Structure formats: C-alpha cells, structure tokens
Amino acid sequence: MATLARLQARSTFLAHQYYFRNSAVDVFRKKEYDAAVKIQSWFRGCRIRAYLRYLHRVATVIQKCWRGYLGRQHYQLIVKLEFCTMKMNLYNAMAVRIQKRWRGYRIRKYCFNYFYLKEYLKAVSETNDAIRYCYQGFAILDELCDHTAWRLKRKNTTLFPVYSMLNTSSHQMCGFSMPGNLRHQEALEEFAEMKEREEKKADLEREEKKRDYQARKMHYLLSTKQIPGIYNSPFRKDPDPWELRLQKAKPLISQRPKVKQKRGVNISNRLACTSARSLPQSEILPPIDRKQCQGPFRDITEVLEQRYKPLEPTLWMAEPINELKMAREELRKQEWMRNINDNMFLPFSSYHKNKKYIPLMHSSSKYGPNSYGSQHFRDENPKKWICDKDFQTVLPSFDLFSKYGKLYSKAGQII
C-alpha cells in the first residue's frame, strides 16, 4: 500500500512533472511539428516529382514515337508528291518538245509553208497576168486560164486550213468552183468575142469616118448640072459610089492660112495676172494678128500691155498684215519638226568659223561713235529740242520709179 501511498504522494508530483514536462515539450511541439511537416512534404514532394518526371519521360517517349511516326508518314507523302511533280515537269518538258516540233512542222507544212506560199503567189501573179492579158482583148485565154485556175483550185482548200475547219462555207465555195470552171471560161470567151465584135465595129466606124473626111476634102469633084465629075462618067450606066458619097458630104471649108504672129515683145508673160479673179486671163484677149488701125494710134501690143498689166501693189500692200505673226508661227512649227539639240554641233574642220565675235574696244566703249548723222539728225544741244521724242523716219514710196517705163508718158525717161 505504501507503494500506493507513495505513488499517490508522488502523483501530484508526477502530475506537476507531467505538466511541466508537457509544457516544456509544448514549447518545441509546434516547431517540431512544422519541421516534421516540412521534412515529410519535401520527401513526398520528391517522390511525387520523381513520379511525375517518370510519367513525363514516359509521355515523351510515347509522343516521340508517335510524332516520329506521323512525321515519317508526312515525309513519305511529300516525297511522293515531289517525285510526282518532278516527273510531271519532265513529262511536260518532253511534251512541249514534241508539241513544238509537231506544231512547227504542221504550221510550216499547212499554214505558213514558205514554198507553198511562194508557189501560191506565183500562181496569183500568173492569173493576174492572164487577166490583164485577156482583158486587153488580145486573144484566146483558154490555156492561160486553164492551168492557173486549176492550180488555184487546188490551193483554195489549203491556204486557210484553220478557217476552213471553222466554217464550212469556204468548203462550199471551194466545192462549187469545180463545175463553175467551165462556165467561167465560157463567159470569158463570150466576153472576148464581144470585145472582138466591138473592136470590129469601132474599126468600121473609124474607116467610115476617114472616108467621110476624104469625101469632104474631095467635094469639089462633085459633078455639076453642066459638067459631070470624074466619078460620074457619062459612059457608065450608073455613077460610082463615091459620087453618092460626095453628094452627101458637106464641103470642107478651107481654113485661112495662119498669119505668122510677129511680136517684138512677148507679152504673154506680162499678161500673166497675179490673181485669177481680178483681171481677165490672156486666152480671152482679142486676136492679136489684127491689121494695124489707120490713124495716130499706138501699137496694139503696147495698148494691150497697158490694159492688162498685172496688179502691182506697193511693197506695203503686197505683204499680209499679220506677217510677223505668221512668220513666228512658221518658225515655231519648224522648230517642233526639226527637234534639234540646243547646243550646236560644231565640227572641227570649220572650227575657226565658230569663234565668237569680239568687238573692238573702240566701238564697245560708251564714249563710242557719235550717232548723229547715222541714226538721227537732231541738234546736239537738247535745249533746242521742241519735243522729247525722236523724229520718226518716214520714207514715202517714190511713185515715179515704180511706174517708170510702164505708162504711156515718157516724162520719166532719160534719153
């Protein structure tokens, strides 16, 4: 029991002890707990991370394999495509080569065959010659037309193969030309005959005209009431046909023999008027070879000259009013047409000519020559001037000189 009592006695102590111990531990408990948690969390973290790392590694392996598989698949595809295009390119290039050859051959053979074209043009020019020849009405055109027409018929179909494939109309045209050939020739022959007939008729007419003229010329051989003409022989039963013709013909009036025109001055060039409207032309002039009138008249040529002399405007009137403007316009147009560089082209051979003119010192100084007498006649002393302006030089036209020798008057003539 003692023990119990001892124990009981000690129990308070124990309780205190317990309390103290606990309270002492309590002080570290939180810390230790935290530490334990930390340690555990670290450890667990490590484990989990290792696990995750493991998982990741595994996933990477899986993905690597899968992606590699996919990539290889894709690569195969690309390679296949690439190979295909390469093949196609090659085929295309080869096809182009073949087509090039073939097309060139075909075009040269059927469309732009040089020799064919040459032959065709030759045939065309032959036909042209035939056409030109037979229309002059020379002769038969059979054989000429024949072979050229035949050659052209052949050509008709082929010079435009593309066109003729496109529309059938040209086929029709080529088709009907074969039976038409004969008819063409008939028509042309008919034309030639007609031409010949016309020619004959024209010949006859010409002959007739000639004979008529002959009859008119020989009209004086017509028999009169008293004397029989040479074509009307009294010993014959009926008169010569020429007699009848002479009866019908009108006598030819003999023309007056032409009087030789004697003219000292050739006035025709004087009579050429400057303007067609203003004055009569020379062809309606009265006959020049008229007899000289009796009386104190001037020579007829002189009178006519005076009457029909051309208009002679003064210099001032002869020029158009806007001459300067027109000249400028002309110059501008010329410049536009010529279109030449501004700096001149100066060859060496004439280099010395291109030197700039250097004026004399004397003439270039401002104390230079006096302008009195060459430019003006004013008094040198300005105080004597009446007005400030310079005098204007006016030169009236000297009528006496411009009309000298062109009028009847001999006043201005110096003998």
Next chain:
Amino acid sequence: MSQRQVLQVFEQYQKARTQFVQMVAELATRPQNIETLQNAGVMSLLRPLLLDVVPTIQQTAALALGRLANYNGDLAEAVVKGDILPQLVYSLAEQNRFYKKAAAFVLRAVGKHSPQLAQAIVDCGALDTLVICLEDFDPGVKEAAAWALGYIARHNAELSQAVVDAGAVPLLVLCIQEPEIALKRIAASALSDISKHSPELAQTVVDVGAIAHLAQMILNPDSKLKRQVLSALSQIAKHSVDLAEMVVEAEIFPVVLTCLKDKDDYVKKNASTLIREIAKHTPELSQLIVNTGGVAAVTDCIGSCKGNIRLPGIMMLGYVAAHSENLAMAVIVSKAVPQLSVCLSEEPEDHIKAAAAWALGQIGRHTPEHARAVAVTNTLPVLLSLYMSTESSEDLQTKSKKAIKSILQKCTYLPALEPFLYDAPPNILKHVVGQFSKVLPHDSKARRLFVTSGGLKKVQEIKAGPGSLLQEYINSINSCYPEEIVRYYSPGYSDALLQRVDSYQPLAN
C-alpha cells in the same frame, strides 16, 4: 341655130382644152417657165382636166403635172396638197396604157423629192395599183411603174418595206427577165434601191431569186444596164457574209472583172464597189477574189480612171490587205502598191488620198517584208508630207499618221527610214529611231553605213527628254558603237576637246 353650130361650140371648147394642156406640157419642159406657170395657178387648172372626158387631155394633163412635180419639191407638195393623188391612183387602175404611164410618171416625180412625199403616195394606196401595173402587158407601163416603185423605195427602210409588202419584188424580178433593155435597167435599179436599206430587205430580194438573173446580165453590152445590175448586186452583197456568199455563188467572178475594163466610168465604179463589198466580209471571200485575179483587174482599173471612180477600188485593195498577211502579199504581188502611191500623190481630193493612205497602211502593217514593199515605192515621204501639210484635212492627217506608224513599226529597210531622221516630227521620229535601235545591234554593215551617211550624228543632235522612250532608243543605238565615235559626233565635243588641250601640261617642262 342649127345643130352644127351648137356642136361647133363644143368642138371649139375641146380644141381649146387640148391646146391648153399641150402648151402647158410643152412649157413645163423648160425650167425657166416653171415659176411663171406656178404663179399663174396651173395646178388648180390642171386638176379638173385630169378628169376630162377626152383621154388625150387626161394624159397630157398628167404629163404636164408630172413635169411640174419633177421640177422641185414645192411643186410636188402642191400636187399632194391639191388632192390630185387619189384621182391618179383611182384612174391608174382603170384607164388605158398611155394614161397609166403618165400617172406613174406623176407618182414618180412626186415621190422622188422627199420621204414625206413618198409616204404621202404610199398613204394614198398607190403601191397596190403600181404593183398591178407591173403585171401589165405593155413594157412602157411596167417601166413607169417600176421606176415609181424604185423612187419610193429609195428613201428609207420603212418605205422599202412597204414596197416589199405590196408584193413588188417578184414582179420586179420578172421584169428583169423581159427583153426590153430599158425595163431591165429600171427594174434592176428598183431592186438595188429596195435592197440597200437592210439585210432583211436584201434577203427578200434574194429569196425571190433575183441574183441569178442579175448575174446573167453582167455581160450585157448595154453599159447603163450594167451599171444598175452591178449596183444592185453590190447593195445585196454589202449587208452580210451570207448574202455576199450568195452573190459569189452566182458565178459572177471572172465575169465581173471584165466590167472593170468597161468604157463607161460608172460601170467601172459599180463593179469595183461590188468587189469591195464582197471582199470586205471575210478572208475567204477576199481570197476567192485574189484567186480569180480580181486584185490585178482592180489595180488596172485604178490606173485607168480618175477621181471618185477610183475610190471603191482603193478601198477594196485595203480591205483585202487587211484580212491577212498572205492576202496582203498577194496584193503586193499584183503590183497594187505603185498604183496606190500614184493615187496618193496625184489625186487632188483629200478623201481619196485618205483612202489610199489607209490602204497602204493596211498593206504595210503585217511583216517587214510588206513594209519594205511599201517603202521602196517611196510613199513614206509623201505620207509624211500629207501628215505635216496644213492644207490636208483632219481625216487625211490622222489616216496618214496611222499608216506611217503602222508601216514604220514593221519597216527594217533602212535606206527608206533614213530621210525620216531629218524631217520627221518627234512623235514619228520615235518609231524611226526605235527601228534603228532594233536593227543596228544585229547588222554590222548597217552600223557602218549609219555612221558614214551621217545618221549617227543626226541621232546625237536629237533633243530627247531624259527617261523618255526616244532617249532609251538613242541610248541603245549608242551602245552599238564605240564610245569615242559617239562622243566625236555628240554636240559640243570640239569645245570640250580643245579645253582639254588648253589645260594640258606637257610632261617635259
């Protein structure tokens, strides 16, 4: 008063009427009398005489009216306003052939002036009676009726359609087959007038089978008939390819070329017009013409006449050459180019010159070969002078400019190009220099010649804006030559060289 005296009065009246009408008809033949007659009120006096009991007076009155109406549009209008037409139309069906002829003459004289007057005739219902007259036995009546119908149809498509609707075309085609030349002539002219307006009208004429009959008459010796026949065929052929092929299928081809040699100028003109109308449609038709030697015939025809008669021939050459390069070559082979250049320089009229310039442009635009053929005939300077001349019309200027451009762009024949360096304006110079820049790099002889003839010097003188096409061409020409020679020929070089001499210090000192 005996019966004789009474009758004498009537006889006198009738004589007076006859004399009056005859005198008026006679006076109406002279143009100077017309105004006096009009002022004297002749219309109102003639109108009752149209209904006279005596047929001679009726006819002569109609004749006088026709002559008056023929004179001018005002008088024709007076006839319409005087309500004379219904009377005429009424009696056209009833009376004898002389009256019919005179009445048809009045209708023709009225209808020829204007579409309105022709419409007035149609409104009176004259077409049906005129068509009935076409069936008449007498050729004179037929002729007059056909003439009137032709004049009515001439104005416009509606009037032509009215004539066609009246059923005139088959009868006109029958008229062509009659033996009388005058009737044939007028019927052909009427068919030409009908078919000229539209493809449909031409088709109706073709459907009746007119072409075969017309084509047969091309060789007829009468030149006036030939004129009308050729004009009718060309009016039919001008509308469409089908119609032109129909005309060609009537075997006109070598035959119609004979007409180009005819003495009559209008036959020539109409024949060239027909060929032109056919040639303009398709290359095949053109080639058919070329194959039959048509181009040579047309060329000769152009050479043998003057003025407007040449025009269709010139245009035909242009159309043929425009279709393809082979055809253009055929035109060149037919020696058409010298003829065209003669036209270009000889003709006084601007429109013919313009046509010739256009045709030359069409010939020369295909290949260098073609351009050379045109250039050797020395036409380019003529074209240039026409383009530059202030007297030539605007159309001629544009046409010649186009022709010059299209020829120059193909031309590699340098001797013909060289004069252009000296006197061409910049817009044409561009093409000339361009051609030089294309040819010179490949031709050493030409390069040498270009220097010795002074072309290079001229090229250096040209003022060209920097960066312009012209400058590019000049640069490419310069790049074919060594630098010294280019510099030697460039302006201002002598100065530069002498300056260098001045500034040069000899090494010896």
